[in-house]
Amino acid sequence: MTGQPVRVGVPTWIFFPAVAGAAFVLLPLVAIVLRTPWSRFFDLLGSQASQEALLLSLRTSGTSTLLCIAFGVPMALVLARTSFRGQGILRSLVLLPLVLPPVVGGIALLYTFGRRGLLGETFEVLGIQVAFSTTAVVLAQTFVAMPFLVVSLEGALRTAGQKYEVVAATLGAGPTTVFRRVTLPLVLPGLASGAVLAFARSLGEFGATITFAGSLQGVTRTLPLEIYLLRETDAQAAVALSLVLVVVAVLVIGFARQGKASL
Amino acid sequence: MTGQPVRVGVPTWIFFPAVAGAAFVLLPLVAIVLRTPWSRFFDLLGSQASQEALLLSLRTSGTSTLLCIAFGVPMALVLARTSFRGQGILRSLVLLPLVLPPVVGGIALLYTFGRRGLLGETFEVLGIQVAFSTTAVVLAQTFVAMPFLVVSLEGALRTAGQKYEVVAATLGAGPTTVFRRVTLPLVLPGLASGAVLAFARSLGEFGATITFAGSLQGVTRTLPLEIYLLRETDAQAAVALSLVLVVVAVLVIGFARQGKASL
């Protein structure tokens, strides 16, 4: 037992829209759960196609989340902590994969990394064949998920402000030290929620993947693609399989949040 | 001319991954622009179908962004500022529309608001037909976009902390006053970036819309649906039309950011 800091209360009326909003998001999930043919749920889980798709999804989403962190953190830092001409435009452009219909995103990737794309010849000379490979899946997921990480991390960086970084500098810490020992630890909650968003987006990614990477079992057919395909023959089974996706997402997100106090 | 506060520098090496990341996101956009049949771009823009789709997209995305704010702000507040048993699970569940493949999301909405859905009978008695109307488009967009607003706003609320709210309370401000005069103004940047994310996601929403709302010109056929259809007959035109989406997004986002200092 110990003294507890008190939180300032939330206005009571705010619970009404909050509950309404939660209900709006949760009811459809309940509806799905109710309609799921549970008897077949575990058969489905056991099928080789589902398992391969699930493993592929986890692998590629994990990799693309790492890529988003590796490239997105620097981008967010540059957007939040420097200012240059055209920065506003750059920020809007980086946001674009958010609005681009994923299928168009996939086409854009084909135009870039495809055999006849912008970089296609370069890649061909290097003997790298991106399309129809697992790499392509990762690229597609990274492309659509990157803005999530950048936007939420940039927001966190701005909210956190610079005062501790300034203090660190006056203590003689160079930019790299400041980044590693002050900036990163301070925005860890923001980074974590950005990574969760990116991972979730990668996990659910469909349009860009099918357009850019194709769909071959064990190589490029991730769980969402498997769900789509299953839907053609057996809509209920597809819904059941998408519940697997949901459960996996909840587990991974919950697991990732274990370590961190906040999201 | 006046004294300028100095920013702490960003490590130089950070520009390399930042530029690489930006290139990765921007190159596909460049590739699309290069391949667009510009001659037909303006014809396309002028066509009635495109214009109706564009207007519908703007109207519905705007409405769903407002709904996201109306319900998402309270949800974020409750998640960030209260603690109760099962809050972690609730937060993960609210995130789920992020991972759910949009089509499955659409099916879930059908299961809920459709004629045979959970609430279908209630609605039927009231004489309300939700599915396959413009309302359905708005609902679908709100469903997929809500988590974006909630997650980024909750992050901002946590980063901002409670100290100013506590001060306001000790000055005699009740929860509603604190919310209106302290909490909201302080997290405005976070709210703005959350709203931008939600708007962008609504604008690009395809899967849930086509499943839940159908694709009727002028009623439920938003720009991404129009692009999808156009792709059946004329892939290049579809890409060109998606550039319109991109331009609209840049304009709206840029316009929304005018007022605010940060994103």
Place this chain on the structure above:
Amino acid sequence: GSDGADGAEGTGVEDTTLTVYAASSLTATFEQIGEEFEASHDGVEVELNFAGSSDLVAQLQEGAPADVFASADEANMEKLTAEGLEGADPVTFASNTLEIAVPPGNPAGVQGLDDLAGDDVNLVICAPEVPCGAATQKVAESAGVELSPVSEEQSVTDVLAKVTTGEADAGLVYVTDVIAAGEDVEGVEFPESSSAVNVYPVATLADSENADLAQEFVDLVLAEGGQSILQDAGFAQAP
């Protein structure tokens, strides 16, 4: 079944809206047929809802207000009839056969189905779960050709996209798709295609509030006017 969109005030007839659900591969042809129908029916507006056949069935099962449904395959139409949602028995109105689509110039030099076996050609086909994939499987089996695709796509459009961008050396799609894609691809016909003919059924729907109009629309599709539009697009007559 009309909803709030057609708020035009006027005489009773002008309020009538006929809602047609059609597979997205019928987009161009049904838009034309719809215009023709509007031209011959004063005050009737045809609203077309295009999506994948399975999407459309899902919507109809959830009570979507529609008058006519045209499917891209018989399997999806059967899902509908299994629930008794059709107004009158479905009739087939068109058929389609497979063709090899190759990028302009045919870089891999594909001449027939046999050239598609083996690993040296980047082949893209439809997954067996979707109609064009089922047809592909049938054709390959009857011809005794072992296909080893680099990708099994979800839809014809996706196959075509891989071919038009040059990513794939060849893809198996419908004749109509090759025609629609115009200069972006070249078609390579092959005799074995006749072993799998895909048929397109159309039906009026039980819930239709304009059953007569719906039937008239189906009639138009089957009649000379509709058929010529379909054949211009490459569809063959229903068997």
Place this chain on the structure above:
Amino acid sequence: MTFEYEATVADRGVDLAFDIAPGETVALLGPNGAGKSTVLAVTAGLLRPDVGRVTLDGRPLTVRGHRERDLHVPPHDRQVSLLAQEPLLFPHLSVLDNVAFGPRSRGDSRSGSRAAADQWLREVGIEELADRRPAQLSGGQAQRAAVARALAADPKLLLLDEPMAALDVAVTPALRQTLRRVLAERTVVLVTHDALDALLLADRVIVIDGGEIVDQGDSSEVLARPRSRFTAQIAGLNMIPGTWRDHAVLTAAGMRVEGHPGDPQPHEGDPVVAVFPPSAVSVFLDAPGGSPRNALEVTITHLEPHGGQIRVRTAELSAEITAQAAAELDLAPGSRAFFVIKATEIAVYGT
């Protein structure tokens, strides 16, 4: 009709109880980490004690672990306002709106609260900064704005945590007078490190050390007759604790200090303190022989100027002598010397 406080915050080791009469101003003194801010936080409702009961005008504000039902009135509903140790001005509001925040929350009209805020800014001497954002203020200006904001809230009970911190000497006397006038009729708890604030602004002093009350009473009384080491320090007096043996104070080190015991006369064996001002100490290099005075051998740690005189400090004691005397004695840190105090200058009383 008083403020009653009694609470334990276990993990901070703060456990104390006191009352305040209406209209009374109480100064809370104590070393860093003693628990002063903790007491204010519990009172303002920002910290829930492990066990405790806090009431204002008979209304329970916080009850925990008592026979009554547990209860915690939220901060905004207590009519208690707190000036914390950090200014924490709302960054998005102008200085004027910051100060008007309290009146506005209480329900005053916009123009009314602005007028009130303007008045308070004038009182603390920063009326010309009304339109600035807090980020554009200097440290002392921000502190003054925070004081104005706390005062403008006009609560039943006002808690001030070091209101004079960061202020310059030019404004301190004036603000002290303002506070003196403003606080006169209010019920106030004032945390300070300055004896003058305690004397001038407070009716009563409570001295905390290690989470406990070590001394309390009428301000001038407590500062004139300190009972704890810290109170003596803040009052600028020397204190030697010991036991009353054979009409003298016997220290733990076995030294005898003679003084004149006050009322009530201590009993043999009572714990007592010997207290004397630095000015009562004479400094010699050699022990003066055979007189009825106390001579304590000390090691000088440092010398400080002090109002024209020199203060000679040892680890525990200090003496005040003229600069001339200091020069003649050739004192320097590390020197050994004798502090000699006439017994009549030493007050002895029980603790």
Place this chain on the structure above:
Amino acid sequence: MTFEYEATVADRGVDLAFDIAPGETVALLGPNGAGKSTVLAVTAGLLRPDVGRVTLDGRPLTVRGHRERDLHVPPHDRQVSLLAQEPLLFPHLSVLDNVAFGPRSRGDSRSGSRAAADQWLREVGIEELADRRPAQLSGGQAQRAAVARALAADPKLLLLDEPMAALDVAVTPALRQTLRRVLAERTVVLVTHDALDALLLADRVIVIDGGEIVDQGDSSEVLARPRSRFTAQIAGLNMIPGTWRDHAVLTAAGMRVEGHPGDPQPHEGDPVVAVFPPSAVSVFLDAPGGSPRNALEVTITHLEPHGGQIRVRTAELSAEITAQAAAELDLAPGSRAFFVIKATEIAVYGT
């Protein structure tokens, strides 16, 4: 091999120049908002002046609007460390790691910097808090940790903005001694509101008011012979400005004040000040007739106890009299009285 400062920050109205010799400690005094923190911010490289040139040991740190090329060395590269007015401890690091941050950034080993940090925590008296998070410290404890952190960084030039703020009387003398020892050989700029800090810690004093230097020189010199109103206030002296006419100081109000002019003798018409300590003032209720003394008619604003005496304050002046005298005169705020000062007690010198 010195620190040279010269900079204008237009929107804060701060425009001044000064030099510091190596190993010298300079105290920066001035009222709130004078520009002290601004000077430190420019020096640490946190604020780019509109025009200015700052060099350390001949190396330009900031150059702007000079004949040389504009230049701005980033803060971390200046070998200047700053203790700002807020403690700003890193919230995610323990107290020990906060203090070890500077040594670690300089490249020391982990264990080496921890050992150094431990030493500094001991110096400021909070070694037992080493493992706490900053959020678990009291205000004074946080301030001490921040002081330790700044000192541990061991820079060429150390900037301290009110290092003694929020500290209690029990620790202030000890910390002052620590600083005195530690700062002795360093080049330091120390912002303070306390004359004692200036006297004990600084070799030289610079007094700023309204963004300009109004007084500077040897610490004891400046505080003994203040030339600005604020310096007089901080030194606790009375000051009457005027012009030297006919062997006396003629004030703007037309009053004549006689004193003994120092070296150099002022010339007729020179601006001069008359300076005298409060203890030199006697208070009377009626003007004493015909003597060579100065009698100033005043209105008393308030009375304060001051080290056993009573300080009688007017808006501009103050006198120190015994409590007995105050009681006999029956003084109260608002009373009219005469402040009488012997001419020999008044120092007059040019400004």
